[in-house]
Amino acid sequence: MDTHDREPTTLYDKIWSKHVVYDPDPADANTPKLIYIDRHLVHEVSSPQAFDGLWSANRSVRRPDCTLATADHNVPTSPGRFTSSFQTSEYIKEPASRAQYTALEKNVRKSGIPYFSLRDTRQGIVHVIGGEQGFILPGAVAVCGDSHTSTLGAFGALAFGIGTSEVEHVLATQTLRLRKSKNMRILIRSTHLPLGVTSKDLILHIIRTIGTAGGTGHVIEYAGDVVKSLSVEARMTMCNMSIEAGARAGLVAPDEKTVEYLRGRPFVPRVEEGWDEAVEYWKTLRSDEGAKWDKEVVIDVEEVEPTVTWGTSPEDNVPISGNVPRPGDFLNDPSKGEGVKKTLEYMGLKGGEKMVDIKIDKVFLGSCTNSRIEDLRTAAGVLLALGAEKGKVAEGMRAMVVPGSGIVKRQAEAEGLDVIFQRAGFEWREPGCSMCIGLNGDQLSSGERCASTSNRNFKDRQGTGGRTHLVSPAMAVGAAVTGRLVDVRNLVKLGKEKEKEIIKGKMGTDLPATLFDDPSPMPVDNLDEEHFSKPDDTSTATSGSGSNADSRRDSRRFTSVHGVAVPIRMENVDTDMLVPAPLLKGLGKSGFARALFNRFRFKTNPDTNKEEELDFVLNREPFRRAKIMICDGRNFGCGSSREHAVWALKDFGITCVIAPSFGDIFFNNSLQNGVLLVVLPQFTCEELATYAETGGEMEVDLVKEEIRCLGQDKVFSFKVDPNNRDRLLKGLDDIDLTLSVEEKISEYEARRKEGWRWLELVSRLDGNFKKRVIGGSMEW
Ligand SMILES: CC(C)[C@H](C(=O)O)[C@@H](O)C(=O)O
Numbered sequence: 001m002d003t004h005d006r007e008p009t010t011l012y013d014k015i016w017s018k019h020v021v022y023d024p025d026p027a028d029a030n031t032p033k034l035i036y037i038d039r040h041l042v043h044e045v046s047s048p049q050a051f052d053g054l055w056s057a058n059r060s061v062r063r064p065d066c067t068l069a070t071a072d073h074n075v076p077t078s079p080g081r082f083t084s085s086f087q088t089s090e091y092i093k094e095p096a097s098r099a100q101y102t103a104l105e106k107n108v109r110k111s112g113i114p115y116f117s118l119r120d121t122r123q124g125i126v127h128v129i130g131g132e133q134g135f136i137l138p139g140a141v142a143v144c145g146d147s148h149t150s151t152l153g154a155f156g157a158l159a160f161g162i163g164t165s166e167v168e169h170v171l172a173t174q175t176l177r178l179r180k181s182k183n184m185r186i187l188i189r190s191t192h193l194p195l196g197v198t199s200k201d202l203i204l205h206i207i208r209t210i211g212t213a214g215g216t217g218h219v220i221e222y223a224g225d226v227v228k229s230l231s232v233e234a235r236m237t238m239c240n241m242s243i244e245a246g247a248r249a250g251l252v253a254p255d256e257k258t259v260e261y262l263r264g265r266p267f268v269p270r271v272e273e274g275w276d277e278a279v280e281y282w283k284t285l286r287s288d289e290g291a292k293w294d295k296e297v298v299i300d301v302e303e304v305e306p307t308v309t310w311g312t313s314p315e316d317n318v319p320i321s322g323n324v325p326r327p328g329d330f331l332n333d334p335s336k337g338e339g340v341k342k343t344l345e346y347m348g349l350k351g352g353e354k355m356v357d358i359k360i361d362k363v364f365l366g367s368c369t370n371s372r373i374e375d376l377r378t379a380a381g382v383l384l385a386l387g388a389e390k391g392k393v394a395e396g397m398r399a400m401v402v403p404g405s406g407i408v409k410r411q412a413e414a415e416g417l418d419v420i421f422q423r424a425g426f427e428w429r430e431p432g433c434s435m436c437i438g439l440n441g442d443q444l445s446s447g448e449r450c451a452s453t454s455n456r457n458f459k460d461r462q463g464t465g466g467r468t469h470l471v472s473p474a475m476a477v478g479a480a481v482t483g484r485l486v487d488v489r490n491l492v493k494l495g496k497e498k499e500k501e502i503i504k505g506k507m508g509t510d511l512p513a514t515l516f517d518d519p520s521p522m523p524v525d526n527l528d529e530e531h532f533s534k535p536d537d538t539s540t541a542t543s544g545s546g547s548n549a550d551s552r553r554d555s556r557r558f559t560s561v562h563g564v565a566v567p568i569r570m571e572n573v574d575t576d577m578l579v580p581a582p583l584l585k586g587l588g589k590s591g592f593a594r595a596l597f598n599r600f601r602f603k604t605n606p607d608t609n610k611e612e613e614l615d616f617v618l619n620r621e622p623f624r625r626a627k628i629m630i631c632d633g634r635n636f637g638c639g640s641s642r643e644h645a646v647w648a649l650k651d652f653g654i655t656c657v658i659a660p661s662f663g664d665i666f667f668n669n670s671l672q673n674g675v676l677l678v679v680l681p682q683f684t685c686e687e688l689a690t691y692a693e694t695g696g697e698m699e700v701d702l703v704k705e706e707i708r709c710l711g712q713d714k715v716f717s718f719k720v721d722p723n724n725r726d727r728l729l730k731g732l733d734d735i736d737l738t739l740s741v742e743e744k745i746s747e748y749e750a751r752r753k754e755g756w757r758w759l760e761l762v763s764r765l766d767g768n769f770k771k772r773v774i775g776g777s778m779e780w
């Protein structure tokens with residue numbers, strides 16, 4: 001494949017252009033292109049409906065060898081995975097979680113996709129294992145039905161989250177129909193981070209600076225000497241939270257650190273499989289001098305302190321030396337002030353309070369943001385620096401460490417970190433998403449306050465009424481031992497020294513060669529047959545994914561809608577608000593009407609409580625029968641990739657949403673399901689929302705691209721991208737469209753095999769990785 005580009009281009013441009021399988025309209029950069037997907041990670045929450053769709057259309061998985069599956073969101077983190085009497089039904093007690101887990105096992109077995117079950121040491125959070133296994137390589141395009149796939153951009157890959165319909169598309173075709181995002185660069189000035197400041201603090205600071213919609217529509221490249229100075233794992237933490245900055249993906253150009261990190265990992269090519277060629281190619285992966293950026297932001301690192309959130313959006317953060325803002329600080333933006341007031345009520349905080357005065361009840365050290373070995377070393381180093389007496393979890397505090405994968409856990413245990421944590425009073429758990437999202441029951445109780453190393457502090461995210469403060473691992477330890485938020489900068493320095501001692505003393509600083517050897521046996525061969533013979537009765541599987549082409553087309557078609565419009569007067573309506581996590585556990589696409597805005601519509605626990613919150617607009621007449629939703633705040637549908645948010649809107653009866661801007665993944669998910677999204681300027685949305693409040697009816701006509709408010713002469717025009725308009729009017733199925741050019745995919749695959757043979761060789765799951773030494777030293 002040609003590596004010489006004519007004019008200066010960005011890293012993203014380069015990766016993109018090398019993956020175009022088919023371009024239906026080369027003259028128009030805006031039309032969707034068919035893009036090859038090199039790597040596909042799959043987990044249990046976002047895949048059941050995709051497999052269901054695949055099977056019901058009699059299709060198979062095109063490239064099981066380029067796909068890797070594991071279960072992470074629903075799995076308990078309690079001990080007991082590796083006992084001889086293990087039974088899935090005993091270990092995963094919660095029926096809906098078990099149903100998703102067993103559905104995944106059934107689907108990987110049927111498709112032949114490599115899979116790490118929870119009895120495999122290699123299991124872990126999908127974004128952690130993607131890097132750890134060397135499954136994601138520089139220059140590759142990688143996807144997963146999960147928003148934090150952006151984590152893997154740290155390897156110089158184009159890695160991004162997709163919805164369930166797109167998961168089905170990738171399973172069936174190994175491609176996606178994509179419109180190119182814009183290029184954004186975040187240049188971080190200076191040479192290194194100030195002492196005690198980590199990449200977690202830096203990314204929180206960036207999100208505060210650019211806002212949670214700052215990267216919308218863009219792929220962010222992080223650049224500058226500071227980024228080069230960061231370890232690959234620290235880069236993963238930054239790229240992870242690109243989605244919290246609204247971006248489609250975040251990436252860092254690969255360098256010698258990337259290559260050293262990858263060397264020897266299980267899925268990485270061996271010398272005879274093209275390692276040297278691969279490295280030669282990776283060296284070309286950088287943005288050219290003079291490349292054009294659609295947006296550029298410069299960050300001065302001297303200003304960054306350990307950073308902590310105070311509110312319910314990742315942008316609600318301040319330096320640890322700062323104070324909780326007061327609603328009155330936003331006099332020039334009264335609606336923001338009102339929002340801050342509500343947030344502070346939820347968070348149980350007073351405006352003006354010092355951050356260091358905030359008391360903490362629980363500490364969660366884990367998640368795809370900060371659960372890798374370096375995170376655990378830093379945290380253990382801080383504990384050691386505090387000494388045996390002070391380095392103890394505060395009285396009444398519950399603190400847990402949930403390693404990102406079984407390999408991280410194993411490595412930490414080999415280094416003695418588990419002993420350090422447990423001696424200090426931390427719980428030492430099995431890997432999984434755990435309290436980041438609380439799907440497995442690891443949750444906060446109402447009113448509990450948590451210092452969490454995760455990435456989302458949304459209302460109710462870690463448990464109904466739970467209060468989350470996002471922090472770095474070092475800050476999490478500070479909170480655990482003092483019982484409040486605390487500035488740990490001085491301790492980090494001492495901790496770093498201790499950390500070096502631990503590692504040297506135990507096993508040397510290199511990646512232990514034996515780490516990946518002799519994992520526990522692959523369970524695909526000895527699965528509990530009970531899963532397959534007796535389908536779990538909690539399964540809500542329906543034929544929603546379509547039993548025939550006509551009904552599929554009808555469910556995707558949109559021409560016009562006429563009816564009541566419900567006004568939603570909020571900014572940053574994230575998909576956790578649209579459908580809370582506990583309601584993601586179904587196996588079908590229907591039955592989500594109650595899930596929509598569930599935590600706003602129903603009191604307390606969404607699983608059990610039926611009592612309506614009568615103040616909430618969707619519970620008032622005539623909005624109970626709304627067909628259109630009008631939001632006058634930016635960034636509707638940001639956050640998680642859960643397509644359930646769109647299924648819930650549809651099930652409720654809403655097929656059109658109007659807002660000033662939308663989250664990228666939500667936008668695509670809506671299109672896939674025949675839900676029209678109309679983008680209009682904020683003042684127009686405000687005008688429409690004010691009209692909607694009167695209960696008046698409205699018509700949204702996609703044919704004429706017009707909105708008419710009944711009884712008013714005024715007509716509002718809008719524009720939908722012609723391609724999307726055509727798809728919606730005709731109810732076109734992307735998979736059918738793609739399969740009609742199947743020969744282009746085969747041609748691309750043949751070229752890829754020829755030019756990038758190192759990308760082909762990923763089928764190495766013989767269950768017993770041997771120590772492999774790759775190449776000699778490399779000239780960069
Ligand atoms: C369940 C999954 C679709 C979701 C995501 O896309 O992010 C989850 O990982 C989350 O963090 O909310």
Ligand code: SF4
Nearest residue numbers: 148367368433436437
């Ligand atoms: S953000 Fe949390 S729930 Fe989502 S993948 Fe990461 S660890 Fe899992």
